[in-house]
Amino acid sequence: MFKQFKREVETALKKAIEDAGYRVNDLELGISPFADLATTVCYRIASSYKVPPDRAAKKIVEAMDTSDMPLIGEVKASGPYINFYTSDRFLTESLRAILKGDLGFESKDEVIILEHTSANPDGPLHIGHIRNTVIGDTLARILRRAGMRVEVEYYVNDMGRQAALVVLGLERFELDRSKKIDHAIADVYVKANRLIEENPELKSEVDQLIRRYEEGDEEVTARFREAVILSLEGIRQSLLRLGVDHDLFVWESDFVRTGDVSKIISWMKEDGSIPLVEKEGALMLDLSEAGFDKEFVLCRSDGTSIYATRDLAYHRFKARRGDRVIDVFGADHKLISSQLSYILGKMGVKKPEIVIFEFVSLPEGSMSTREGKFISCDELIDEVEARARIEVDKRRGDLPAEKRAEIARAVARGAIRYDIVKVSPEKPTVFDWDKALDFEKQSAPYLQYAHARCCSILRKVGGWDVREEEISAIPLDLLRTDQEIKLIKMLSKFSYIIEEAARTLKPNLLATYAKDLVDSFNLFYRDCPVLNAEDDLRKARLALVEATRIILSETLETLGIEALEEM
């Protein structure tokens, strides 16, 4: 409902400014600590019309007509600011809409292809990869919640040197089958790297594997397939533990096999809109026109293709199927992805929107799968879950063991996801076990706990079973304490926040909202008894608890955190 309120304010303000005899480009409306919405537009008017900003504010407020604006309560000039407040009707309508299942979204006719994670199949996901995973998956959930159709894809780098090294390693070292399969693959990969370092002459063998795979050699293809499928199996298990499921796994070798890669190369040769350079048999693009000082290599001197070229083919494939293409990439891909975008533009292919996140490092330095220096996603989940189990056991000895295990799993998944998503992607982070295992205020369990409290109250009255026709009869206008008003306003902002997060592709906005929402609920919980309230007030407060439960569970669901009914 906040969106409608904002729309009303925009309409009324725009007209009032005109009627006061001014003209502006931007209404400069924003959420303020002093009002529900406030504008600073009078400063602008002051400088262009040479009037004191306070006078402009007063004049605009006098010209303001809000008689057709049921959601606007009060409008006040406060010095140079104009403050807008919601009406009583706004509060009641907001709650009523939520209780009736209208959360303020409309479905949009837009298909988005979103790629995230796409880790190399050379070992398990580690805590750096899952920053990509959590940002990507949360974005997908936000966009879906905002009404878009989203297809989530994982690009499998099966043709690279890493995959080839695993293949080489598998031929010489035994897989430790007692381990989770992707971890066993990592062991082999680390050993293969060491082997190559000690015997550099083996490098040509790797090159050969790559070439034979690209040529479609059956025996080699089968070996690559097996290695990659094994890694992917383990990776998918880890993703599932985080509540993440891709719609499609796209193998880069497909683009070589279908001829898409060679089509792109011949297009480059014929079209000529990007200058082509040949150096010792290798084919490159000269991108100096766009300010890139190094050439962009299309294919190696031995004729084999290169990751970046295959990625061009993949992006063309994505662009054909979606109205928008979104990629979630690590900061190391910044340069290559801007080159990619430039080339796609020249090819007449829709450019991707790229969300970049900075690296996660360990206190002792950066991670490396090759050197076996990393904390795996599985290890992290295991540790957090074990810690959560201790906490659950401490508090809920009354529950059966399976139930406690289930709660611990949900708490662990949530804690990990929230810990990652609450930090904005451009911030480089250092992993910290103490923070990961902290279940206090700025954490998922804090949010889940508030949801459980809502459920607990509702459980005590036998659950919420008010039919839609009866909702209008609930005396919601009794909810007028500061705590109640604040909470209702928070609830009304859900769709507004989702759309902001979707527009700016910033999932951390929703994390902040979730915490603010729960803060407001906790104040209400402390000061406003529900079950012990007088008849009508009790009904109204129960409705507010139900509305909070709805919005909070929607928020948690969108963050990929399970909304627990008890914990």
Added chain:
RNA sequence: GGGCCCAUGGCUCAGCCUGGAUAGAGCACCGGCCUUCUAAGCCGGGGGUCGGGGGUUCAAAUCCCCCUGGGUCCGCCA
């Protein structure tokens, strides 16, 4: 060497895109609150030259330039 990102209380962060009214949280620290809906909670307290310097502006944590420190990229790797 060049490009991009980051720097906000002891620690971890929000706010920066779109400049405005007292810079918000959490952890840690100190002091309170379980005979009332789950204390993974709530209340109070101390603690900040928003890395440094210049500039733009009536107004800068927010925009621009320079510097410092950290990260990252600049492969016929992915």
